[in-house]
Amino acid sequence: MGESADGSTAAQGAPDQGDSPESNGSRGFFGRILNAFNGADQEDESEDGASGDGHAPHHAGLGALRRLRVGDIAIPKPEIVAVPVTISKEDLVAVFREHGFSRMPVFKGTLDSPLGLVHLKDLALQYGFDAQAPRFGLRQMLRPLLFAPPSMPIGVLLQKMQTDRIHMALVIDEYGGVDGLVTIEDLIEQVIGDIDDEHDEQEGGFWTQEKPGQWLVQARAPLEEFELAVGRRLADEEEGEEVDTMGGLVFMLLGRVPARGEVVKAESGVEFEVVDADPRRIKRLRVRLPGAGI
Structure with missing residues (x-):
């Protein structure tokens, strides 16, 4: 895995090509949020939340991008749904069906040794429509995921996710172990509220x-x-x-x-x-x- 200048890291894996149309289409939305986040640093806000010109902020939850840390919103480790790299295709399908997620972390041995993430779309495209599909192998489908310390502001992680087009991050403790998980939906919800799936x-x-x-x-x-x-x-x-x-x-x-x-x-x-x-x-x-x- 490689470490970026802001302290986050990305697991090595296949390029996140499957999200290309989705990411291009949502770039304007993420960009507006991130621009507002960057611009908020230039505004003087009073203690009651009003901006310096006497008007209320445009986004009631925008301050959360700077105020909240990744550790504040992460799903704790015991609640993370992840799969071993040795899982069979049938068992992987069963896990996706049971929990209803579109992506899950993949690990070797234990969750403290993550390899990347598997996306439901990749599984469906490679093995769901062709009876003559090649022999199942999870490693070849792995996409990269990010690693972030719990102290990182969520606005920084959101910007990193948008730039790298990686929508899942594992929170790493001081000993290098996995402490939690954050998705891009978790971050956006801190600003605009619940997102119906x-x-x-x-x-x-x-x-x-x-x-x-x-x-x-x-x-x-x-x-x-x-x-x-x-x-x-x-x-x-x-x-x-x-x-x-x-x-x-x-x-x-x-x-x-x-x-x-x-x-x-x-x-x-x-x-x-x-x-x-x-x-x-x-x-x-x-x-x-x-x-x-x-």
Whole structure:
């Protein structure tokens, strides 16, 4: 791996060619954010967040690019979904299907020895459409990923990702071990808020019924509206006064932000499975009423 002047490093691997059209099309968007980030250094901001000319900043979350560090927003190591370089094609497909990610780190032996990342698009193009595809080999599909210290400002890492067209970075501790993971989506969300992914678009609303007694629900779904939809009270009177969303209800039941895959069971027997979450917030839930089955 090579180290850049700003302290980040990139793992050696195949060029990130698969993202070329995507990156070219989004360059203007990233450029506007980064230009605003660089220009923000020239503005005098008062303690209440107003700029020196008396007007509010154009981007409410823009200051996060300078204020927050990579370690503040990284997914912790125990929650990183990664695969060994020796994984079979069938098992790799199963991991992609289970977690719904488009890219994952690849390691040799342990996650502290990362080799690069594998992109779902590369797997599909090379092995998904041709029955006579060559013998499976994960190494030949590896793309580079970045390495960053936890103290790096997220704006610096965002600029590095945009320049190198590498959209995933591993956070490295002082001993050279992996401490966390950050994607470009994590960085952008610090400025503009949550970004709905393709799964959110398919839902077409706050929730969708998967089968009788079971729903896939966005964490920001209004609690009272969902209760009316399923015809059942999920929160008691005291809880209902404290929280307004489904994610807030699960947080109150558990007393912390749960990890992805964790199941929270209420006294009523209703189960809340955390389908998607990061260290700061819950994103999607699977709600299962008593008797719905698995």
